[in-house]
Structures are given as structure tokens and as C-alpha cells.
Amino acid sequence: MKLYDYVLSPSCYKARLMAALVGVKLDIRPVDFHPGAEHRGPELMALNPAGSIPILEDGDLVLTESSAMLVYLAAKAAPQWLGNDTAGLAARVQQWLSFSHRLTASLGAARLHEMLLRPGNIDALQGQGTAALRELEAGLVEQHIRGQRFLASDRPTVADIACFPYVALAPDGGVSLDPYPAIRLWSRTIRGLDGFIEMPGIHRLHELKPEPVPVVGEA
């Protein structure tokens, strides 16, 4: 499976993270998104006329929406991540998958503006991002009350992976996560999952390893 990938893209990271969590090895094809704008070049436009990344290729199948990639990776390697057990669960997963596009359009665009100088109305983007974070916070609080740690269930599903990256990277776009305790707790739980990988802007949870015995006088 080949992923057209950019290290700083939270959408590409969704696919990388999902693959790592379910143990699928991806063949990474780095795209010079910034500064080169290679995603707008002829080769990638031919593959995805929308001019966006990620793009996932598996034989004849070409996917250009990260949510579809999450579903594909889960269905192939770890179907429990789909959350298909009951009608209610399946619908809740879809609810959050759709919601995740609002995160991309608000927090993602704010991040591109603040970090990579993309044009945009930053106040409006940050405002929409804050509104989305408040909804997510409320949703997670209600999940807690139900005794569930993740967005759709008590176990992680593709919904969590679809929402996690843009949320965790909200501060990159000038939107603080300080006001959202339930989001921070959920984010830590995801970061502690077996097989979790980081992307730039999301630091390693050093507490997962015990304090090492220091090496003195080595270099």
C-alpha cells in the first residue's frame, strides 16, 4: 500500500497512525507539499484532481479522503476498529468521522495559516475551531459519564483517529487546549495506545518509560 505523504500533514498522519496501530506497513512516497507545492503538480493532480494529500494507493484502488483510508486499513487488518458491532455504534462512528472534516476546515486551516503562511481569515477559523472543540469536549464528558473512554465506545475506533490529529495540533494554529480537560485526557489515552506513533508537534509521552539510569562520561 502506497501513501503519498507529507510529514507535517495531520491528514496524512491519520493514515500513518492507523497503519501503525493495526500493524500495516505502508510504502511512503514523500510529497514536497511545502515549499514545493508538489501536490499541485501534474503527477499528483492526475492521481487526485482535488490537489490534496494524503492519497492512498492499493492496486487499482485510489483513495483521496483520509476517513476512507482509516476505514480501509481497519477493515483489512483490524475490523474491531470499525465499530460495526451495533447500529448505534456504527452510526456514532460515522457521526464523528463526518465531524472530523470540520476540524480539518477550521483547526487545520488555522494551523496552515499560522505555521506555513497560507491565506485565510484567522479569527473566523480559530472561532470555528473553538466551537468544534467545545462540541468534542461535551461529547467526551458524556462518554465519561457513560463509562466510556473513547469517542464512540469504550475502545478506540476509526472515529478517534479521524479526530485526534487536528485536535492535538490545535495549538499550532493558535487555539489553546487549556480549557478542555476531557479532550486532554482522551488525547493522553490515545497517545498511550500500543503501537502509537507521533508526528512533529506531538511529543513523546516520556512517562510511559521508567526513568532511565543515566549514562555518564560516554561521548
Place this chain on the structure above:
Amino acid sequence: MTRDTMIDGWYPVSLASQLDAHGRSTALMGEPIEVRRGEDGNAKVTGGNGRALPACIRYGHVWSSLGDPQKPLFAIPEADQPGRRLVDVGVVRVRCSPLRAVENFLDIAHFPFVHTDILGAEPHTEVQNYKVEIREDEDEVWATQVRFYQPQAAKSAEGGITTEYMYRVPAPTCSILYKTCPPRPGEWDVITLFVQPLAEDLCDVWPWMALFDDETPMTDLIHFQQTIFVQDRSILENQIPRLLPLDPGMEIPTRADLTSVAYRRWLKRHGYTYGAQLVAQ
């Protein structure tokens, strides 16, 4: 504090490869500027009131100044050495003092915690003694014989190695590091951090590299450096205070921080205080 003493300096304002007739609107120390390619193919930079500003193209970037530069742009002789790949990493904006961005670049002790498993990893956290000096002839800050254990020192490195570094600060918002070069022992890779001060607490950072590496695809080299820098970005945006404190007592340096101590002393001596604070607030 003040931009007076820094006004005559050269600052990066664009990638040379992205210069076009359409132009780019940006800023230098609070003043809006325009950068574009002139009819003669040269870079043209205009200031807030339409006045023409000095401009030159060097090390992959367009450089300009709000004042009257007394010196040409600092030299990086290695950049002209044949066989090097020149890497335009691209701009990253950071809400921090331009001086804090440079100081972070001079620091190795954060590698295990911020660039985990790439530039450093516990338990290899020790910073051995190294040499720091202000070279009076060149008027530059230098740190040499800096050694650190690194799991993946460069895109071309395979496995952990002890890397040697030299750091150089030729201008208040620019730094160059020389680093052991895995494919070519005896030579140094050149990695720079060129910082464009937009405001005292906001900067555009233009990393740039001149490497001996014929193997790694260009995009991988760009992504490696962007990864490193964006890992630093979330630190830089969360240091308090925003401005670099030049007043000893605000922060606690150890032996590992001697480069930072020398850098701050050098800034203070020259009155390079745009992006700094002199007294504790």
C-alpha cells in the same frame, strides 16, 4: 527592546527560488515590506513608504535590510564547495522572539526530550564540556567540540553515532551549525537557521542546508529538517517570557548552556535587543 542597533543588519525575506514578479508581502521588524523579482531579474525590496531597500540573493534566500548595511552578508565559504546539495527547507512561522529561535538552535541538551529517537534519546542525555568563545576578529560567537550521542543524526545516518558539532552565530538572528557528515568523514554538513524578525515576538524561520549526501531524495531531506524544526516550534511558542531575558537571574544556565550564555552576552554587548528584555518583568 529596540530595533535601532539591528536595523542595519541583513535579514532573510524570501526563498530565492520563489521570487516572482507578483511579489510577496511580508514585514521586517514591524515594517511592512514587498519582495519581488524586478525586470532585470534581481530581487527588489520596498519598505513601508515605498522606499527601495537594499537586497541581495545568497544561500538560497533573498536578504534585505531596513537600514544601511555596513558590512556585506556574512560568509559561509562551505556553501560554495562543489558536491554539496543545497536544500531550501521553506519557511515556518513561529510566535516567539527571533532571538529565542536562534538560542534554541544553539542548544543540544533538549535533543533527547524534544527530538526523541532522532537527535537524542534517554539515557544518553549528558552534555560533555565544550569550548565557547566570542571571536573578536570576526565578531561572531563560536562553540566547538560539542559532542552528543544521536540515534539518527541525519537522514543518511544508520543507527546511533556520537556526533560532533560546531556552532556559529554571525548575526543576531542567524546561526550556522557544522555537523559530522556520515557519508563523508572529515567534512562538515552545514545546517543553518535564518530568522526573519517580523515583530519582537513573531518570526519567520528559514532553515537551509548544504549537505554532502548524494543518496537521499531532496524531499526526504526537506522533511527531515521540517520535522526537527516543527518539534522545536511547540517549545518556542510556550516559553515564558516571550522575549529573551538578557538579565541574568531570570533563567538558570548550567555548563551545557554556555553557548546560550555567550550568545546573550554578545547580544547585550552590541545592544542587539530587538526581541529581548533587559530587566525582569
Place this chain on the structure above:
Amino acid sequence: MPAQSPAGPVALWRTRSGRAAAFADRCPHRGMRLSHGFVRGETLSCIYHGWSYAQAGNCLRIPAHPALTPPDTIRVATQHVEDGGGIIWISVGEPAAPPPRFEGLAPLRSMVVEAGIVALEAAAGTRAAGGLLDYTHDDRAVRLLLAPEGQARTLMHVLADEDSNPGERIAASRAAESLRRVAEDIARGGIAR
């Protein structure tokens, strides 16, 4: 986690053995926010260079100099913390009295309101007493514990009846959301519905 106190931003954390502590949210080394740090055992470490601090605020470890015992002068300012009934209280200086206990109530969630206490009172249609605001929404009583963060922002802790079931708790959480919407409308100078 990050929090606010009258003495400025704090990093709130809990040791492995369960003791809560509040530090000034600034590492004395190079000013990084300590609320971005990590807890191992009984220490909080800074994410930037890994300096570790004990619950009392003294520095225990500087990873760049593993053989060095940090001098006692390197310390973070701490604040007094009381941890009771599911609520963490901070006091600047020695507290005169222990924090109040809310018999029969359980904390549900904390939320930030972009409005001052006056707007919250107007939205609830009642006055706060001793930091507590009682709000009735659809015949359901919600008790709110208010901590002002300046004039225009309030940290609001939602307390629910200890015996309430999940459905009632979710309703209380939603009631608090409604109150926040109205209070923020008022604060923006809009008209409350």
C-alpha cells in the same frame, strides 16, 4: 495540567502515589511551561531539557549533567493544594481555613466561560453566594462552583447530585452548556433568549 490561580498560571499535577501539587507554570531553567511536562513516579519533569522537580518544588535531576546534584537554590514556586471531594483547591499562601465541602454533590466537569460572574448571574437569573451559583433549567437544579479568571472569563465547575444517574448527569452537563451560551451572549452585548 494547566490551570489558573490568582498568582498566575500553574501546572497542576499528581504524583504516582496520588499526591496533588501546584507549581508556577514556568521552568526556572529556560522558561518552558511545566504543564507540558511529564510525571514519572513522584517527580514532574520539564519537556524541554528534562529537569525534574519533587513535589516540594526542588530540582532533583538535570539530565545534561547526570553526575551533578542540583543545588537547593533551583526550585519552582509552589502553591498550597487541598484535594478533597473530587475538587482540587489552590491557595496562594497559607489558607486560613480548609476548603468547603459540598455534601451530597459530586463534581461532573469543569468548563471555561468567556464571560464574567455578572453575566453568568444574569444568565442564571440568580446571584452567586460564596462562589456557588444555583441554576435551575427544565426543573433540574445544577450547582455551579465559579472561579473568576479576571473580569471576562470564569472557570465553572459543574456539580451534580451524588445520587444522580448517568442520564441526569448528562442533562446537567447540557444545562451548563446552555447557561454558558446565554452568559457569553450577554457578555458579548447580545440579547439573552
